Amino acid sequence: MSHVVKKRKLDKSRQDRLYFDSYSDVTIHEEMIADHVRTNTYRTAILRNTESIRGKVVLDVGAGTGVLSIFCAQAGAKKVYAVEACSIAEQAVKIVKHNNMEDRVEVIRGTVETVDLPEKVEVIVSEWMGYALLHESMLNSVLYARDKWLKPGGVILPSKAELYIAPISDPVVEDRLHFWYTVKDQYGVDMSCMSDFAQRCIMNSDITVNSVTVEDVLSHPARFAELDLSSVTVEELRAVKGHFRCSSFGSAAVNAFCVYFTVTFPCPDKPLVLSTSPFKPETHWKQAVLYLDAPVEVVQDTPVTGEVSMYPSEDSARHICIHVDYSIGEQKTQSKTFSIPDWSSEAQS
Numbered sequence: 001m002s003h004v005v006k007k008r009k010l011d012k013s014r015q016d017r018l019y020f021d022s023y024s025d026v027t028i029h030e031e032m033i034a035d036h037v038r039t040n041t042y043r044t045a046i047l048r049n050t051e052s053i054r055g056k057v058v059l060d061v062g063a064g065t066g067v068l069s070i071f072c073a074q075a076g077a078k079k080v081y082a083v084e085a086c087s088i089a090e091q092a093v094k095i096v097k098h099n100n101m102e103d104r105v106e107v108i109r110g111t112v113e114t115v116d117l118p119e120k121v122e123v124i125v126s127e128w129m130g131y132a133l134l135h136e137s138m139l140n141s142v143l144y145a146r147d148k149w150l151k152p153g154g155v156i157l158p159s160k161a162e163l164y165i166a167p168i169s170d171p172v173v174e175d176r177l178h179f180w181y182t183v184k185d186q187y188g189v190d191m192s193c194m195s196d197f198a199q200r201c202i203m204n205s206d207i208t209v210n211s212v213t214v215e216d217v218l219s220h221p222a223r224f225a226e227l228d229l230s231s232v233t234v235e236e237l238r239a240v241k242g243h244f245r246c247s248s249f250g251s252a253a254v255n256a257f258c259v260y261f262t263v264t265f266p267c268p269d270k271p272l273v274l275s276t277s278p279f280k281p282e283t284h285w286k287q288a289v290l291y292l293d294a295p296v297e298v299v300q301d302t303p304v305t306g307e308v309s310m311y312p313s314e315d316s317a318r319h320i321c322i323h324v325d326y327s328i329g330e331q332k333t334q335s336k337t338f339s340i341p342d343w344s345s346e347a348q349s
Helices: 012-021 026-034 036-048 067-074 090-096 141-148 169-188 194-202
Strands: 055-061 077-085 107-111 121-126 150-156 158-169 207-210 222-228 238-246 252-265 272-275 287-298 305-314 319-328 334-339
Touching: 026 036, 036 067, 036 150, 036 252, 036 272, 055 067, 055 141, 067 077, 067 090, 067 107, 077 090, 090 107, 121 141, 141 150, 158 238, 158 305, 169 194, 169 252, 169 334, 194 287, 222 305, 252 319, 272 287, 287 334
Parallel strands: 055 077, 055 121, 077 107, 121 150
Antiparallel strands: 158 222, 158 252, 207 287, 222 238, 238 305, 252 272, 252 287, 305 319, 319 334
16 A cells, blocks of 8 residues: 655644644653653752742743653742643643642643643743754744743743754765675675665655764864744744854765754853763754765865754644755855654655
């Protein structure tokens, strides 16, 4: 049976239902809480902000199992509104009760855009980040909450996000492309002509979520965008873009870029950074890998320059597209647009 279907734009209510349904299973929550870098950084940041949280009213946007809400209660919050749209909210209620926090943590089922809180809040906490930071676009909901419910001068945790890019060499891709040249020696059939086809299949336009090893990063990463959560607007999220310039460490074949993010929590002593860099311990976000159409050889100090633009997909506003204009060495500027394969193709018939 053919799975080729005509693509059509998903209406927003369908997009939202598919998105929230994906959070109704235990697996995704297990993965997130088991991500020690993620969960422990949030816990540390919340406890270090005790002075800002103690005796205050907190809003947890997209609370999931309610773990961040409980951290806020442990940090002395007077009241925490844990807003969660999907059915995991039922489990959050149980967890809150199990931890004897029901007098301070109130789980509210619904989207932050539709719920009605009884009061304004002094702190917003949210773990809104998706793959490549903006995939799934929960940041829009945080900004909505900021504009509607946060008192002037209130605190947002985290308060800043930054995006980085670096050229990389993926040895697995090199091995897979070279494989077709080895078939003749093994089996007596020359299949080297498959190489071009393999290259088109492997080095496609998908955003691949993968762990990049430090050895495969070919330059110092370049920051191309910064989002200040106290002031960034939904309109600005329609096109997050910036220029980058890198210099290669040595001789290698660039066959991809990797994109990753950091978020920063303000703390009284010094800011606390949650990083998804390949140079830091792995998180469940890993890195977003963007494969070029063909590898490009570089030597020491070869410049790699360009511009990155990130924007919502036309098919589904929750899905991110990444467009890269880039030049490597003396090569003329190349362009490629990437997207994460989404459930719109699976959910249509």
